[in-house]
Amino acid sequence: MGDMTEEQRATLWERLRVRHTELQRMIRAVTAGANRDSMQGMGGEVGDSGDESMALQLADLNLAEMESELWEARAIERGFRRFKEQTYGYCSECGCAIPYARLDAYPTAERCTPCQTRLERVHGGRDTTPSV
Secondary structure, eight states: OTTOOHHHHHHHHHHHHHHHHHHHHHHHHHHHHHHHOOHHHHHSSOOSHHHHHHHHHHHHHHHHHHHHHHHHHHHHHHHHHHHHHTOTTBOTTTOOBOOHHHHHHOTTOOSOHHHHHHHHHHHTTOOOOOOO
């Protein structure tokens, strides 16, 4: 797996595992809260259109936060799969080893810096990796 030592691989695996556990806990908490709360409960008693607007904004923030957490959890799951397939640490585009410093900063990195930069230029900064 690239130029990483066993210790570096173990460190990255553990960081992914710990973060995945945190994300699962946070997603469960948001989901449980959404099931418990109605729109009125999120914003207090909705008395006028301003209160309703605030309640809708709070709901949108919760959904946006959960979407971000789900995206990150999926990226970590892809990282686990790459570990299992022994492709973790290699660029999914060009196959070159991803430097440890990049993986240390961004453990879910699937591409080397040049390939990621090229992808962002082509797709306007959006990662188009499918959520499998």
